[in-house]
Amino acid sequence: MEDRADIIVVADAAGDRVDPVIYEMLAFARRLQTLAMGRIQIWLLGEGPQDAAWEVARLGGTDVTALCCPGLSRYLGEAYRRILEPALAAAAPRYVVTVHSSGGAEWAPAVAARLEAGCISGVDGLGTQDGCIWFSKDRYGGKVKGRFASNSALTVLTVQPGCFPFENPPEENRAPEAAAGRVTIKTMAWQPEQTRLTGVIPAVAKAANLKDAQIIVAAGNGIGEEENLEWIHRLAEGLPKAMVAGTRIVCDRGWLDYDRQVGVTGVTVAPALYIACGISGASQHVMGMRGSGFVIAINTDPQAAICAEADVCIVEDLKTFIPMVLDVYEKQKAKQNGA
Amino acid sequence: MNLLVCVKQVPDLEQMAVHCGSDGVPVIGEPSEFRMNRFDEFAVEAAVQLKETLAEVHIDALSVGPEAALAVIKRAIGMGADQGGLLDTGDRADPGPYEVARRIARYAAPKRYDLILTGSWSEDGMNGQVGPMTAALLELPCATQVMALQLADDRRSVAVEREVEGGAREQLQLRLPALLAVQSGINRPRYPSLSNLLRANRQPVEIIPGDAGEKTIDPVVGLGLMQPPRHRSGRVLEGSLEEKAAAFLALLKEKAFIH
Ligand SMILES: Cc1cc2nc3c(=O)[nH]c(=O)nc-3n(C[C@H](O)[C@H](O)[C@H](O)COP(=O)(O)OP(=O)(O)OC[C@H]3O[C@@H](n4cnc5c(N)ncnc54)[C@H](O)[C@@H]3O)c2cc1C
Ligand SMILES: Nc1ncnc2c1ncn2[C@@H]1O[C@H](COP(=O)(O)O)[C@@H](O)[C@H]1O
Numbered sequence: 001m002e003d004r005a006d007i008i009v010v011a012d013a014a015g016d017r018v019d020p021v022i023y024e025m026l027a028f029a030r031r032l033q034t035l036a037m038g039r040i041q042i043w044l045l046g047e048g049p050q051d052a053a054w055e056v057a058r059l060g061g062t063d064v065t066a067l068c069c070p071g072l073s074r075y076l077g078e079a080y081r082r083i084l085e086p087a088l089a090a091a092a093p094r095y096v097v098t099v100h101s102s103g104g105a106e107w108a109p110a111v112a113a114r115l116e117a118g119c120i121s122g123v124d125g126l127g128t129q130d131g132c133i134w135f136s137k138d139r140y141g142g143k144v145k146g147r148f149a150s151n152s153a154l155t156v157l158t159v160q161p162g163c164f165p166f167e168n169p170p171e172e173n174r175a176p177e178a179a180a181g182r183v184t185i186k187t188m189a190w191q192p193e194q195t196r197l198t199g200v201i202p203a204v205a206k207a208a209n210l211k212d213a214q215i216i217v218a219a220g221n222g223i224g225e226e227e228n229l230e231w232i233h234r235l236a237e238g239l240p241k242a243m244v245a246g247t248r249i250v251c252d253r254g255w256l257d258y259d260r261q262v263g264v265t266g267v268t269v270a271p272a273l274y275i276a277c278g279i280s281g282a283s284q285h286v287m288g289m290r291g292s293g294f295v296i297a298i299n300t301d302p303q304a305a306i307c308a309e310a311d312v313c314i315v316e317d318l319k320t321f322i323p324m325v326l327d328v329y330e331k332q333k334a335k336q337n338g339a
Numbered sequence: 340m341n342l343l344v345c346v347k348q349v350p351d352l353e354q355m356a357v358h359c360g361s362d363g364v365p366v367i368g369e370p371s372e373f374r375m376n377r378f379d380e381f382a383v384e385a386a387v388q389l390k391e392t393l394a395e396v397h398i399d400a401l402s403v404g405p406e407a408a409l410a411v412i413k414r415a416i417g418m419g420a421d422q423g424g425l426l427d428t429g430d431r432a433d434p435g436p437y438e439v440a441r442r443i444a445r446y447a448a449p450k451r452y453d454l455i456l457t458g459s460w461s462e463d464g465m466n467g468q469v470g471p472m473t474a475a476l477l478e479l480p481c482a483t484q485v486m487a488l489q490l491a492d493d494r495r496s497v498a499v500e501r502e503v504e505g506g507a508r509e510q511l512q513l514r515l516p517a518l519l520a521v522q523s524g525i526n527r528p529r530y531p532s533l534s535n536l537l538r539a540n541r542q543p544v545e546i547i548p549g550d551a552g553e554k555t556i557d558p559v560v561g562l563g564l565m566q567p568p569r570h571r572s573g574r575v576l577e578g579s580l581e582e583k584a585a586a587f588l589a590l591l592k593e594k595a596f597i598h
Contacts, residue, residue: 074509077471078480102503106483109468110475113440118558121466125568134562138465141352144365147562194480194517199510201500215596239597249377252524258506265484265506265522273596280352294594295571296587303357308569312590314576314583324584332588 005063006038007095010084011056012103013049013066014074018056021099023166026060028159029097031126035133038094041065042181045083047073050185057181065184071192078195080107083188085114093154100158108158118150122283124160141280142305162287208259208267214241215273218262218289221249222278222299222318229255231322232277238329245269247285263288277318281306298322340494342398343452344386345443345473346379346415348408349463365564375411378458380418380528382521385488386456387419387529393490397421401446403439405432409544416539417531423544431549436464437558440472446547448477454497455518459484470520480513483520 007029011022022042029040042064044053053066067087072079080103088096088111096111098104100122112119125136125145134147135157210216217236223229229250236242246256248263262269263285270291277298279285286309289295297310298318307313314321350370360366375383383400390396400415402408403426412423426442428434434442447455455474460467467483474481486508487500495515500508502522513519531539576583591597 077482081475102484102501105467106471106481108471109436109466110471110481112558113437113472113475116558119437119468119472120559121468129562132562136565138567139564140350140355140357140367140463141465142567143352143355143357144367144564145567146564148559149562150558151556151560152558194514195482196512197509198498198512201508201510203506239591248523254527258524261506264504265502267505273591273594290570296590297573301353302575305567307573307575308567309571310573311571312576312587313573314587316580316583320580321584324580325587328581328584329588 003039003063005041005091005093006036007032007040007097008088008091008093009040009042010096010098011042011044012075012101013044013046013052014072015046018044018049018052019099021101021161022056023060024161024164025097025099025159026062027166028123028126028164029095031164032095032097032133035126035128036094039063041093043067043087045069045072045080047071050183053183053185057183061179061181063181063184065186068185068187069190070187072190074197074200075103076192076195076197077103077106077110078192079190081110081114082190084111087188088154089115096154096156098156098158100160104158108156112154112156115154115156116152117154117156118152119156120148120150121158122160123157124163124283138283138305142282143280143303160283162290204259208243208245208257210243210245210260210262210267210269213243213269213271215239215275216243216245216262216269216271216289216292217275217277218245218247218279219250219256219277220247220279222280223250223255224278224319226253226255228319231318234326235275235277235322238326247279247282276306276310277322279306280304281309340393340396340454341450341452342386342389342396343447343450343455344379344382344398344400344415344420345455345457345469346383346400346402346411347376347458347461348373348402348404348411349376349461352462359566363566365566367564373407373410375414376458376461378460378462378523379411381523381525382456382458383415383418383420384526384528385521388526389454389490390419399424399450399452401426401443403434403442404428405430406546412544413536413539414531416542417536418529419532419535422542423539425544425546427546427548429549433464434555435557435559436466436468436472438555440469440476441555442549443469443473444476447473451516453494453515455479455516457518457520459520459522467520470518474518477518480517481519482511482513482517484522485519486522486525488519488521488525
């Protein structure tokens with residue numbers, strides 16, 4: 001009989017390797033453990049996640065259960081629902097933790113609804129208030145965060161990547177053999193009845209090569225009209241090795257091609273300078289640019305979430321600010337040349 | 340073929356001021372304007388496009404919310420939906436994703452929709468839960484972040500492309516009935532047409548009151564708001580427009596981005 005776990009971290013191990021974000025989820029689970037007590041266990045799902053299970057048990061120092069799901073060579077929502085609903089109902093943990101990825105964000109609410117569990121998506125912090133454990137997440141476009149507590153015996157949490165770094169980087173600081181967790185291997189029979197994965201289209205080759213840019217001038221919905229993109233282009237032209245990028249909204253409108261989209265479903269960039277023009281700073285965008293060297297935000301709203309992600313904020317209408325910058329720059333150059 | 344599209348009314352975030360309360364807790368001002376959740380416009384457009392290309396398609400637009408949410412139902416009809424329904428929440432404007440999903444599921448179950456469409460998430464709640472939860476409660480197959488959809492000729496399945504990290508796409512085939520949470524960018528949502536808006540104003544919207552007798556337990560409760568933690572200093576440049584422009588350029592020089 002295996003030991004009961006209070007916190008179960010569920011991760012996808014269908015691919016060749018486990019996404020190292022699992023160690024962030026483990027770091028989150030350990031923070032939660034200090035508040036909620038109990039035991040942590042990791043569940044890995046895949047066709048054959050045994051090797052991954054041994055590795056995660058060793059590097060993470062936590063007990064791991066490898067759920068071998070025949071035919072699950074890639075994440076499939078229906079498989080997760082069919083396998084996890086009964087398995088979690090039987091295991092009866094108090095918390096289920098998974099990454100807020102395209103997969104986690106899909107299966108977690110579904111399984112939670114079936115189990116009448118509380119579900120909080122996109123968790124980026126936790127703490128206690130009046131003896132209650134709360135989890136924080138973005139609300140209202142990220143202008144504020146909300147604190148939520150669960151009212152249920154089971155709570156399902158999807159956790160934002162990048163918020164809970166693993167204290168011991170797994171590559172450098174391996175847990176000693178003695179501290180390695182145990183591995184349990186289980187085979188889970190399941191049959192797809194409703195959905196079938198028929199193929200995968202890889203991300204388009206990034207023609208724009210945003211990753212090579214020293215400076216990125218990025219346009220958001222705040223440009224208002226397509227013609228105002230002109231200002232973004234003109235600012236970029238004035239700066240060395242600068243490229244123009246945008247948020248999803250700008251690309252959805254067709255104002256920029258998708259190879260210019262920065263964020264989780266676009267490109268991840270880390271230029272020396274990132275100038276965010278009319279961008280609110282939604283987490284899906286910020287995740288794609290957080291590694292930038294220096295960040296300047298131009299936004300009419302000083303409360304926009306991007307201001308907390310910027311080194312310098314300029315609270316102005318970009319349609320008047322950028323022309324003024326170009327104007328002052330021209331005058332300065334003329335003076336330099338004249339002198 | 341019957342389609343259900345779920346639309347939420349959200350405050351216009353740009354008009355919504357956040358004040359800092361005495362204890363550092365942010366306070367949100369009464370939103371002055373409301374509109375359709377931007378992500379739901381893509382869901383309505385996807386439904387209307389199916390109606391335009393296929394015969395005998397009927398679209399219901401449904402919202403869970405206070406009576407004021409009738410405005411977004413009318414907008415959906417203005418875009419081309421056939422009929423509207425409001426699951427009235429009375430004074431509880433937003434009962435949370437689980438309760439919203441339960442109410443949508445209870446409404447939809449007897450109607451046997453072939454396809455239910457939702458947006459990928461709501462701009463105010465930022466959960467992305469209502470779609471997958473509704474599908475789970477109705478035991479329907481579900482795909483989120485849908486960027487393309489094509490109905491099979493026999494209308495018994497739908498082929499979709501689901502966008503994942505980095506912009507790659509998974510191709511899936513789902514048996515109908517199914518629920519799809521569509522992603523922004525799947526199409527270009529149209530503006531409501533005048534003739535449809537006139538029809539929306541004439542046509543009654545079915546309003547279904549909440550079940551007063553039923554006690555609902557919130558699986559999740561809100562404990563209030565907090566200020567987002569700062570990841571960078573966010574120093575605000577002061578001065579006139581021209582002074583700020585000069586300061587911006589001085590900064591770029593200081594950091595050696597320009598000479
Ligand atoms: C599953 C999923 C994946 C996603 N992936 C991505 C992604 O990869 N990349 C991405 O970017 N988004 C992504 N999004 C969308 C994301 O959630 C936001 O909706 C989007 O980033 C917001 O874009 P924005 O900042 O341009 O627009 P908005 O949120 O509309 O913000 C516009 C900003 O401009 C400011 N503004 C308005 N007028 C002016 C003016 N005249 N001058 C200056 N400022 C002005 C406003 O104050 C506001 O802050 C994803 C969403 C989902 C659900
Ligand atoms: N109150 C509501 N009424 C109708 N549909 C809703 C409501 N809330 C959410 N939805 C739908 O569910 C999607 C995801 O919302 P959410 O889970 O709140 O982020 C939205 O894009 C809508 O299509």
